[in-house]
Amino acid sequence: MTGSDLLQRIWDHLGGNTLFYGEEEVILNGINPAMRLLCLLKPELLTQRVAVDLLAEQTFINIREHAPRHWILRRVMLGTITGDAPTKTTYGEFVMLPYMSLDQLNARGDWFKQRGPMQGYWRYGRFHMGVYKRPEADRTITLIFRAVPTAFSTNTMDQSPELADVWHPLIGDVGAALLLLKEGNIQIEKARGMLTKAFGKELFGPIKQAVGRQQRTSPVHVRTREEAEVAS
């Protein structure tokens, strides 16, 4: 399915209502977050690889620069494995670099000073990583990570989602549910049901019952309620 097909599927779910659900809204609040939600709940749907060239002495890598759509770093290889065949580094290396925690490294006071063959990688925050030890010459490493698909825009609706074809209809179903959420109590329950059906499990509990116990608290609503009580 292309982006346009997904758009049509969502419009079909919403009763062909193209007036209240314009293309831009369906893309921004339907298709794109639906693709990301699918990947969050089923991370194996999209795995990508990217080769990163490190210069001698370079230890820090901003993952966001090389892979802005990554969200779980799975493996780091010394060498290049973006294609079918692995390519060794200039120095004949092709090995997996194990994860090392910063605390583990920092237990050795001079860890940052160490230069030599790479022995592992470390993470810092959500988008920084580094290699240990610092390379004495240029190297290439490959990052293998879970990613979220490229978001659609109104100009790219002729393209297909990066997920396998079998998941495409689900993007439309989840997207329609996400769009329905803004419509209030009854539609929220309907959207909740659609999400439960799409994922085969309840993502969150009933909103309607909880809301039923709560009254609106804004001044205008309080005043209206009190006036109604006085009148009755």
Added chain:
Amino acid sequence: MTASISEQIDRIQYLLQDRDAEAFSRNAILVQHQEEITRLSRRQLWGEILWVNALAGTAQYALPTSTVGIRLVLYDEERLDYATEEMLDRLLPGWEGRQDSPRFWTTDAQSPNVIRLVPPPLRDGSAIPLFPGLPMIQDPRDNILIFLYEDRSGYAGDESDAFPLPDIWEDVLAFETAAMMASKESDYQQLPLAMALRELAKVYRQALGIL
């Protein structure tokens, strides 16, 4: 493709069914969106590695105001240990007057976002860029490297800014910002929507390991 802040505000307006900004101005949404980024930032999610030029005899160094916390401090490529004033009194009597290479860092009794190296450096570090084109281009020798956590909301202060976090966080921030706007004590309050969006944001945050 990373979204812009403007696109995030469009999304939020659609969620609030307020495309003509009758209920909430775009600027009000922008400010709330920044606050939601700050709320996430306080969880120490966004690491940054800061190079600071060390100066002989200077003990105190100011960090960016966006600093949320400090994880590690290295001086001359070696670890400095964190110490409180009490620890320093015990370990290095007369530490404020000592002259030696730095061994500790502290934020105890300092102004906000200021760290103090103990003892202060004996040498000036070089400020000449060493590695052109690298993420960190300055020389770490005789200088300070600080692994800190920062508040990224400063990068989202204008509609033309790019979304300052990995793409996966767009949804959480859009939902939580819209939920906050919808639950405000205004004539446009929509509690059911706010609750539904919070639940949805929770699903995303759970998957991302942030609760």
